Amino acid sequence: MTPRATARLQLHAGFTLADAQAQVDYYAALSISHLYLSPVTRARAGSTHGYDVIDHGAVDPALGGEAALRALAQAARAQGMGLVLDIVPNHMAVHADNAWWWDVLQHGPASAHAGTFDIDWRPADPDLAGKVHLPVLGQAYGACLARGDLTLAHDDARGYVLRAHDAPYPVAPGTLAPAGTVAETLAHHDPSSPCGRTRLHALLQAQHYRLAWWRTAPDQINWRRFFEITELAGVRVEDPAIFDAVHSLVLRLYAEGIVEGLRIDHIDGLADPGGYAHRLREAMTRARPDVPPYIVVEKILAEDEILPGTWRVAGTSGYDFMDQVGALLHAPQARTVLDEGWRALTGDARSPRVQWQAARHRMITRHFPAERAALVRCLLRLARLDPCTRDWSAVAIDRALSAVLVAFPVYRSYADARGRDAADAAVCQQAWRDARVLLDSRPGDPAHDLLPVLDAWLGGTPLPSDPATRALREEALRRFQQLTPPLAAKALEDTLFYRHGPLLSRNEVGAAPGALSLPPARFLALARIRGQDFPGALLATATHDHKRGEDVRARLASATEDAATWHDTLSAWTRDWHVDRPGKDAPLPADRYMLLQTLVGAWPVGLSPDDAKGVADFIGRVGAWQEKALREAKLRTDWYAPDTDYEAACAAFLQAIADTPARLAALSRQVDALAGPGMINGLSQTLLRHTVPGVPDLYQGRESWDFSLVDPDNRREVDYAALRQGLANSPAATDVHAWTDGRIKQALVQRCLAHRQSQAALYAAGELQPLAVAGTRSANILAFLRRHGPARLLVVVPLHCTQTMPCAGAKPGQVTPASAAYWGDTRIVLDDTDRPAQAWDILHDVPVAIDGDLPVHALLREWPVAAWQWRQAG
Numbered sequence: 001m002t003p004r005a006t007a008r009l010q011l012h013a014g015f016t017l018a019d020a021q022a023q024v025d026y027y028a029a030l031s032i033s034h035l036y037l038s039p040v041t042r043a044r045a046g047s048t049h050g051y052d053v054i055d056h057g058a059v060d061p062a063l064g065g066e067a068a069l070r071a072l073a074q075a076a077r078a079q080g081m082g083l084v085l086d087i088v089p090n091h092m093a094v095h096a097d098n099a100w101w102w103d104v105l106q107h108g109p110a111s112a113h114a115g116t117f118d119i120d121w122r123p124a125d126p127d128l129a130g131k132v133h134l135p136v137l138g139q140a141y142g143a144c145l146a147r148g149d150l151t152l153a154h155d156d157a158r159g160y161v162l163r164a165h166d167a168p169y170p171v172a173p174g175t176l177a178p179a180g181t182v183a184e185t186l187a188h189h190d191p192s193s194p195c196g197r198t199r200l201h202a203l204l205q206a207q208h209y210r211l212a213w214w215r216t217a218p219d220q221i222n223w224r225r226f227f228e229i230t231e232l233a234g235v236r237v238e239d240p241a242i243f244d245a246v247h248s249l250v251l252r253l254y255a256e257g258i259v260e261g262l263r264i265d266h267i268d269g270l271a272d273p274g275g276y277a278h279r280l281r282e283a284m285t286r287a288r289p290d291v292p293p294y295i296v297v298e299k300i301l302a303e304d305e306i307l308p309g310t311w312r313v314a315g316t317s318g319y320d321f322m323d324q325v326g327a328l329l330h331a332p333q334a335r336t337v338l339d340e341g342w343r344a345l346t347g348d349a350r351s352p353r354v355q356w357q358a359a360r361h362r363m364i365t366r367h368f369p370a371e372r373a374a375l376v377r378c379l380l381r382l383a384r385l386d387p388c389t390r391d392w393s394a395v396a397i398d399r400a401l402s403a404v405l406v407a408f409p410v411y412r413s414y415a416d417a418r419g420r421d422a423a424d425a426a427v428c429q430q431a432w433r434d435a436r437v438l439l440d441s442r443p444g445d446p447a448h449d450l451l452p453v454l455d456a457w458l459g460g461t462p463l464p465s466d467p468a469t470r471a472l473r474e475e476a477l478r479r480f481q482q483l484t485p486p487l488a489a490k491a492l493e494d495t496l497f498y499r500h501g502p503l504l505s506r507n508e509v510g511a512a513p514g515a516l517s518l519p520p521a522r523f524l525a526l527a528r529i530r531g532q533d534f535p536g537a538l539l540a541t542a543t544h545d546h547k548r549g550e551d552v553r554a555r556l557a558s559a560t561e562d563a564a565t566w567h568d569t570l571s572a573w574t575r576d577w578h579v580d581r582p583g584k585d586a587p588l589p590a591d592r593y594m595l596l597q598t599l600v601g602a603w604p605v606g607l608s609p610d611d612a613k614g615v616a617d618f619i620g621r622v623g624a625w626q627e628k629a630l631r632e633a634k635l636r637t638d639w640y641a642p643d644t645d646y647e648a649a650c651a652a653f654l655q656a657i658a659d660t661p662a663r664l665a666a667l668s669r670q671v672d673a674l675a676g677p678g679m680i681n682g683l684s685q686t687l688l689r690h691t692v693p694g695v696p697d698l699y700q701g702r703e704s705w706d707f708s709l710v711d712p713d714n715r716r717e718v719d720y721a722a723l724r725q726g727l728a729n730s731p732a733a734t735d736v737h738a739w740t741d742g743r744i745k746q747a748l749v750q751r752c753l754a755h756r757q758s759q760a761a762l763y764a765a766g767e768l769q770p771l772a773v774a775g776t777r778s779a780n781i782l783a784f785l786r787r788h789g790p791a792r793l794l795v796v797v798p799l800h801c802t803q804t805m806p807c808a809g810a811k812p813g814q815v816t817p818a819s820a821a822y823w824g825d826t827r828i829v830l831d832d833t834d835r836p837a838q839a840w841d842i843l844h845d846v847p848v849a850i851d852g853d854l855p856v857h858a859l860l861r862e863w864p865v866a867a868w869q870w871r872q873a874g
Contacts, residue, residue: 001260002294002314002536004033004760005690005753006084007698010544010715011038012048017059017068021075026724028079031753034260035076036084036697038544040069041249044093048715049544050086051265052093052232054101056246073258082260084294085253089237089246089276090269091226092117094134096168101233105132106170108208116242118224118234124377128222132209135217135230136164145191145201150211152189152200154182162204164211175206215640221370226269227486228367234482238271243279255287261294263317263538268299268411268485271478275416277311296538300489302410303512306423307534315530315537318697319510322540324526325685326508326553327518328782331800334563335516338502341567345574346590352514355500357438359491360406362634368487375479376401382457382472389453400439400450404458405487407434412484415459415477428460497547498633501594504601505556508547516560520782520799524770531693531768539689542699542706546714549706552601554685555678561803569670570596577663579656585649591630592653598622599657602707603671605679606740609664619658625709626650677802679705679739680864683748684797687865690752691786691795693768703749704742733843733862748843752867755842759869762791774853775826777801781856783828790873792834796859796866805864823857830854839870 007027009020020035027035039050042060050060059066073083092098100113108114108130109121121130137144144150144164152171153163160176161168179188189203190196204211212220217230224234237243253259262280267273277295284293295313301320307313343349350358364372376398383389383397408431413424420428432455441447458480463470497507506516530537541550548556559566574592587595599622607614630637630647637643657663682705690696699706701718704726708714723746730747731738738744756763766788773781780801786793798805806819830853841848843863850870859866 001082001291002764003036003082003084003261003695004756004763005031005696005698006034006036006538007032007700008036008544009038009700010048011040011050011063013046013062014717016062017064017072021068021072023720024072024075024079024081026720026727028081029727030698030703030750031757032081032698033757034082034084035072036263037086039086039088039265041088044095044097048712051088051091052095053088053091054093054095054098056092057249059249069253070258083258084261084263085250085259086263086265087247087250088265089235089243090266091232091234094231094233102170105134105207105209106172108132108172111208115236115239116245118236120222120374123222124373125220125222128210128220130208131222133212133216133220133222134169134209135212135214135221136167137211137213138165140213141211144211144213145197145204148191150191150200150204152176152186152203154186160185162207162211169207169209169211171203172207176203218367218369222374224371224482226266227490234269236271237276240279243276247280247283251283251287254284257288260291261296261314264295264297264313266485267297269482271482272416273297274308274311274414277313281312294536296536300411300510303515305410305427308414308421308423309533310421313534315534315694318538318540318543318694321530321537321689321692321694322543322546322550323508323510323512324518324523325541325688326505326511326557327515328520328523328688328799329554329557329681329685330503330506330517331560331563332517332519334503334560337563337567338516338560339514341571342500342502342590342593345571345593346588352496352500356492356496356513357406359495359499360408360487361402363487363491363495364402364405367490368483371479371483372398372402372405375476375483378472378476378479379454379457382469382476383453385469385472392450392453396446396450397454400435400447400454403435403438403447404431404451404454405484407431407438408484408488409434410484411488412481413459414481417463417474419462420459424459428455428458493547494632495634498594498629499590499635501590501597503556503560504548504594504597505553508553509543509545521770523782524768524784527692527694528768535693535764537694538697539692539694540697540699541685541689542702542708542714544699544711544715546708547710548598548601549708549714550685550702551678551682551706552708554681555674556597556601557681558674558677558802561677561800570600573663573666577657577660578653581649581652585636585643585646587646587650587653588636591633591636591650594629595622595626595650595654598625598709599667600670600674602709603667604707605675605705605742607668609661609668615658615664619654621709621713623651623654625713626654628710673803676739679744680798680802680805683745683863683865684799686745686748687752687795687797687867690749690756691763691793691867692784693766693786696753696756698749703746705745733864748863748865751843751845755867755869759791759793762786762788762793762869766791766793772829773826773856774829775856776824777822777826777856780805781826781828785834787834790871792836792839792870792872794828794839794854794866794868794870796828796856798860798864802864805860818857818861820855820857823855823860826856828854828856828859834872836870836872839868842867842869 040059040063041053042055042058043050044052044054059069094101096102100116103113104111149165151163154160160171178185189200191200226232237246270276281293296315296317297313299316307316376394379397380394383392410427415424432451439447457476459477463473493509496513570593573596574589631639636646726743726746731743766786769785769787771783773783780799782799783796806822839848839850
């Protein structure tokens with residue numbers, strides 16, 4: 001069943017399934033059709049997100065267990081609502097409470113779950129043969145052994161265990177000969193004595209795992225991780241038996257109608273995303289033959305990339321829409337000013353693409369060398385099978401492969417045994433062409449001849465029938481396809497977007513480097529394509545993974561309307577607010593400039609610079625963002641080797657702003673200048689999310705203003721009491737206070753969703769028809785119709801004029817009527833077949849007359865956006 005509208009809820013011990021049940025009536029009143037839950041399977045103790053699964057077969061007791069999930073489903077069903085569940089097939093937590101992982105560590109290759117996790121039991125290092133490399137130690141192994149960080153222990157539940165920093169690890173059967181009583185055996189292996197330390201080391205060496213310093217992970221890890229997180233191990237869900245074990249609970253809940261749809265986390269991490277989607281769809285169809293399965297996938301689409309239609313899923317979880325609607329709000333003429341200003345500020349003249357490639361190069365050399373080396377070894381074995389390629393060395397293969405990895409323009413290839421489809425072939429053609437440029441490859445160079453060979457091996461030709469060659473080709477293709485997604489994500493979202501900051505509103509999940517704006521015609525064209533191909537796709541503007549809240553981005557987007565003034569102001573602050581500290585590190589201009597953008601963009605509506613507590617709370621949130629941003633950028637500091645002096649200098653710069661009333665006052669004035677325009681942009685993207693083809697997804701609490709920052713800030717507790725009060729006091733657009741407290745946005749969401757509920761067919765199946773706009777300010781209006789049978793929905797939003805247009809709430813505390821003088825003769829042009837005598841204004845809930853074309857000043861007379869509905873005669 002395709003949802004009408006979803007609300008994403010983040011579950012954890014502080015917000016359980018029972019807490020979600022308590023809000024069902026609120027979401028029903030908001031006209032949500034489905035609650036979209038973060039993972040509910042049992043996660044590691046203390047998990048705040050649920051993605052660190054330890055048991056796929058049980059609903060997490062910390063959330064209330066299966067009984068609480070059933071109670072939530074029953075309460076939702078009573079309100080005409082259902083549940084969509086986020087599931088995690090790609091990975092599980094590396095934790096002692098994960099019975100499958102514990103069994104692997106205890107029994108090694110003989111474990112019943114040895115094939116569950118993506119472990120290379122025969123890696124290049126002979127000392128790791130048959131072992132799992134565990135990079136969990138705070139220092140080098142020898143130092144930890146000498147310090148007593150490694151011990152033998154005994155507990156009633158597990159018997160003898162080895163402990164590293166108090167975390168338990170199993171003892172393999174037959175590797176420990178008790179030396180008498182438990183106490184005597186523990187004393188026999190006491191690392192405080194040389195003899196005990198020697199015996200403990202021998203015992204550790206006999207295990208099916210090797211405890212190692214955490215810094216060894218990039219170079220020595222021999223199992224697939226989730227990105228570079230060594231607490232999460234990849235699962236081989238491509239194996240049918242493992243697929244069944246991972247999905248047994250979910251499919252049972254789906255068969256019983258407890259769950260009505262699924263969102264698949266990180267589908268690009270799987271060995272065969274398309275095959276997985278088919279298998280899941282078939283399993284869901286067997287479970288409930290009478291209901292078409294609803295499946296959406298978390299998938300980052302690059303520019304012009306299309307979700308494979310062969311997967312037969314409803315669409316993505318919405319990052320593509322989030323990027324498109326965000327780009328739509330940015331004025332294109334600002335790009336030159338912002339880019340030139342950034343180059344002058346930083347002294348870095350490289351294009352965003354070149355900087356992205358530099359970030360990718362760092363990733364493959366410093367963060368994923370083990371994964372790259374494993375792929376090279378596989379390709380080398382492949383080369384040795386053919387006399388025509390046997391002379392290629394590992395060094396030559398590595399050099400050419402690295403260039404391809406740096407140049408690869410999308411998250412991954414989807415080639416299979418048959419080779420590539422047309423879309424995949426175009427992507428790979430670009431990648432290999434760019435790799436040739438990076439290598440400066442010319443005819444006669446070794447790389448010139450090797451690149452086409454790699455192209456054929458990595459999906460360019462169908463797999464051969466020869467068993468040995470086919471097996472190596474399959475392995476090479478799988479390793480390549482599972483390496484490029486983490487490489488793409490870490491290089492772009494978690495590196496470049498924290499380094500390159502002409503305007504931070506475009507540094508968001510799903511966005512492309514250097515892409516500032518999107519023409520209205522292109523936005524509507526993409527919306528039409530989505531409606532034709534994936535009408536059930538989710539439309540998101542905020543998620544649990546976003547870098548900045550939707551209204552932070554909307555506010556910063558309004559700065560593009562006067563980019564020169566914006567850049568000059570922030571550049572002056574970057575220069576003038578800097579304090580020299582002789583002999584101390586100084587924050588780079590780029591880091592200061594991005595911090596200032598964050599302060600302006602995320603400053604809460606209504607926060608006075610004189611509110612000491614409010615300012616302190618805000619500065620604390622920004623300080624947490626700042627530390628994460630600096631480390632993710634990986635320039636002056638990072639997670640592996642934090643430069644605490646540099647981080648302290650950046651924190652001091654932030655604190656100096658907070659401690660200087662004049663600077664806070666200047667920030668507040670800049671916020672006041674952009675707050676109203678940002679709100680108008682925020683309402684525009686909200687209306688578009690609810691009216692273009694697709695399923696609007698509401699991230700918890702974002703029906704009010706969203707000035708959150710990157711996680712964990714974007715997962716803070718939701719004030720449901722305030723939301724309920726706001727819904728009970730739905731305001732008119734002329735209510736000044738409703739703009740400040742966010743009720744104006746909540747009212748827009750509720751009215752759009754209520755209309756969507758009453759006109760389900762129009763929204764689910766209605767085509768999108770762009771409308772012509774004529775007159776003086778025609779470039780500042782986006783207008784379209786949704787059409788289904790005789791039903792029509794007119795949608796109108798302003799573009800790139802929020803700093804100048806007069807409308808309700810244009811500035812907090814000031815309400816002005818729409819101005820006929822401002823809009824002049826600007827009007828929406830309707831075809832005679834679409835022009836009735838009367839329509840219904842959804843936002844005002846009143847009838848309106850239509851006589852000829854529609855003047856914009858009449859449409860936007862109070863609200864800064866408009867939605868009118870009517871029916872054609874006959």
